[in-house]
Amino acid sequence: MTIAQERTLASKVRADFPILHQTVHDKPLVYLDNAATSQKPRAVLEALQHYYQTDNANVHRGVHTLSSRATDSYEGARDKVAAFVNAESREQIVYTRNASEAINLVAYSWGMNHLQAGDEVILTVMEHHSNLIPWQLVSQRTGAVLKFVELTDTQEFDLDHFKSLLSNKTKLVAVVHVSNTLGCINPVEEITRLAHQHGARVLIDACQSVPHMPIDVQAIDCDWLVGSGHKMCAPTGIGFLYGKLDLLRSMPPFLGGGEMIADVFLDHSTYADLPHKFEAGTPAIAEAIGLGAAVDYLTSIGMDKIHAYEQELTLYLFEQLNQIPEVQIYGPQPNATASNRAALVSFTTGAVHPHDLSTILDQAGIAIRAGHHCTQPLHRYINAQSTARASLYFYNTREEIDTFIASLKEAIEFFSGIFG
Known part of the structure; x- marks a missing residue:
């Protein structure tokens, strides 16, 4: 993709995002906090409005027209997500409130029932808290041992160290695909292949990869993969779990209540087929429909084009940042x-x-993230109490990077004057 083409991509999509066309502190908004949450295109906003204005009804339980239309849209979105990650069947896609819930689902439904004292779970030092705390809780209750892959000198996944941790005690490898702090892309296909050689299951946290690049769960061959809607142009309150059918069928329900049942008696119950076995209660109907609309939108652009464009932006961003000695x-x-x-x-x-x-940049209309980004152990590992983070998406432009860099230099100069 040429520079002209990439600029054309940005210029084509920016009009689709109403929120981007505003001022903050009398300055044009430059939104560079996309790793925390993405903005929503008009197509998603309209899908939400359409549901509430024309189809608002509960799904699955009614035979009237509104319920039928809502169910068709809700389940149609599941088909779209399945195709988006190349799942073999729609039954492999379970709706959750977010990726954190999806990981907890696996931890409690599979982990609590399969892990025993002395079993080993391999994570990495770069994991988001959502892919760390559930396994800490599981290990405390089961006696399983957590082990952590460290970083290379370039602060990437240390494949050699990972290989040294694998053994016949390894029962699970849970790893982030793209670090939300380091930005490194981990070799998930190789990680999965090596883990499977030792009989271990593999869970992939794909929150930072699904929105930005083509994902093929069959090529990765992972056992589970989780994603979060709000990072991929969809509403908040919706995420998904992909799982291999045999595993999902063997796992007991995570939550109990309506929707996940087949028959209920006073002394026992039977459960619905996949994927509804894991979807207790009235679901996030509008949010799931919005997720389907987001998948349609991203697919219409092309994930390969989005990824190529973001690679060009990344090179340009680093080219500019590397010229600032203080950074x-x-x-x-x-x-x-x-x-x-x-x-x-x-x-x-x-x-x-x-x-x-971050506060100074906000005064210039620039939104970045500051803190530990839900990776406190990683920040201790890299000896940084907190960091600033600028994260891009396909609607960002080189001109916005230029604005960010100029304001960053001004901020550094301002504080240099204060601290001498």
Whole structure:
């Protein structure tokens, strides 16, 4: 994709996002906090409005017209998600409130019933808290042992260290696909292949990859994969779990209540088929329909085009940041094509606290993230109390990067004057 083409992509999509066309502190909004949550295109907003204005009814339980239309849209969105990640069947896609709930579902339904004292679970030091705390809880109750893959000198997944941790005690490998702090893209296909050689199951946290690149669960061959709607142009309150059919069928229900049942008696119950066995209660109907609309929108652009465009933006962002001596970047530098990392960067600027930097940039209309990004253990590992993070999406432009860089330099100069 040429520079002209990439600019054409950005110019084509920006009109689809009403929120981007506003001012903050009398400055045009430059939204660079996409790793936290993405903005929503008009197609998604209209899908939500259409449901509530024309089809608002509960799904599955009614035979009237509104319920039938709502059910068709709700289940149609499941088909779209299945196709989006190349699942073999729609029954492999379970709706959850978010990716955190999806990981907890696996932890409690599978982990609590399969892990025993002495079994080993391999994670990494870069895991988001959502893929760490559930396994801590499981290990405390089962006696399973948690082990952690460390980083290479370039702050990437250490494959050799991972290989050294694998053994016949390894029962699960749970790993992030793209680090939300380091930006590195982990070799999930190789990780899965090696884990399966030792009979271990594999869970992939794909929250930072599903919105940005083509994902093929069959090619990865993972046992579970989780995604979060709000990071991929969909509403908040909706996520999904992909799982292999045999595993999902063997796992007991996670939550009990309506919708996940077949028959209920006073002393026992039987459960619905997949995927409804894991979807207790009235679901997030509008949010799931919005997720389907987001998948349609992303598919219409093309995930390969989105990924290629973001690679170009990543190279440009690093080219500019590397010219600022005060900036310390965490995670690997992009290779020639930026195929080794995502379109985000965490950094510090010497004596300037990330929260102060974020506040100053906000006054210039620029939204970035500051803090530990739900990766406190990783920040301790890299010896940084907190970092600033700028994260891009396909609606961002080079001009916005230029604005960010100019304001960043001004902020550093301002604080340099204060701290001498």
